[in-house]
Amino acid sequence: MLVDEALSLFVGHQYSQNRSEYTVVAYQTDLNQFFKFAALELGQEPETLTVDQVDIYIVRSFLGALSEHGLARKSMARKLAALRSFFKFLCYKEILQNNPVQRVASPKLGRKLPHFLYLDQVEGLLGAPDGTDLLGCRDKVILELLYGSGLRVSELVGLDRNNLDLDSGLIRVLGKGSKERVVPVTNYSIAAIKAYLGMRADQDQALLLNYQGTRLTERSVRRILDKLVAKISLEQHVHPHMLRHSFATHLLDGGADLRSVQELLGHKKLSSTQIYTHLTRERLKEVFSQAHPRAKVPNKDKKT
Numbered sequence: 001m002l003v004d005e006a007l008s009l010f011v012g013h014q015y016s017q018n019r020s021e022y023t024v025v026a027y028q029t030d031l032n033q034f035f036k037f038a039a040l041e042l043g044q045e046p047e048t049l050t051v052d053q054v055d056i057y058i059v060r061s062f063l064g065a066l067s068e069h070g071l072a073r074k075s076m077a078r079k080l081a082a083l084r085s086f087f088k089f090l091c092y093k094e095i096l097q098n099n100p101v102q103r104v105a106s107p108k109l110g111r112k113l114p115h116f117l118y119l120d121q122v123e124g125l126l127g128a129p130d131g132t133d134l135l136g137c138r139d140k141v142i143l144e145l146l147y148g149s150g151l152r153v154s155e156l157v158g159l160d161r162n163n164l165d166l167d168s169g170l171i172r173v174l175g176k177g178s179k180e181r182v183v184p185v186t187n188y189s190i191a192a193i194k195a196y197l198g199m200r201a202d203q204d205q206a207l208l209l210n211y212q213g214t215r216l217t218e219r220s221v222r223r224i225l226d227k228l229v230a231k232i233s234l235e236q237h238v239h240p241h242m243l244r245h246s247f248a249t250h251l252l253d254g255g256a257d258l259r260s261v262q263e264l265l266g267h268k269k270l271s272s273t274q275i276y277t278h279l280t281r282e283r284l285k286e287v288f289s290q291a292h293p294r295a296k297v298p299n300k301d302k303k304t
Contacts, residue, residue: 001052144185
């Protein structure tokens, strides 16, 4: 089958699966780029190319050419994903017997180190809310739970009163994949929660309410955090997840073992938690290079 015919079938299938216009156009762009390359490799015109002429070597050559041109690995992975979807569809429709992309490994993307706050920055932020009024007490609860228990913002806004066991110092949260876990809360969090609930006259089950008396949203938490960051003139951008990153980083700095941090964060895989060990190593290297006299670049111009 000619490539143009196969592309038409694939695009029609994508629309039938309710794919967005953006996704379908992106697939078309990546696939057209690949088939132009394949035709050039085979020394023929693109309109004469058939899908069964493509093999694993052409796919690998395509990825190699992209790499040589300096394309980011993330973009390469996206193009490879488009090829996977296309050839998987052709095999499903029995237009092809063999999938030329099946044994092609995706480029390793690497992982960016998460941003975190230093302890003095966290302490400054925790002291920002006005604890004399209802909303200020609520904001204190938000910060204490995000940092003190490492909650995701979705877990935070989903908390109900009956999720709290303040006498035991534990709360029950609903994490990713509707997986429930129990996490400890600090004495600071307990005090903040008691002060906040003590000011509330309602019986709403939601732990955190907005000024209208309805459950707080994730977007509202971000806005509240932005205001508090501006209040203490913290220069860097702070998002709720950064407090979770800080929670994990400070635990490991304090000697916590990786498995315990994994459980506290609710990570399914240990590899998700191991990123914080890389972070602490980078911090140790930074401290070492700044503080140790032998780690600094020697002054070659200094006379002896």
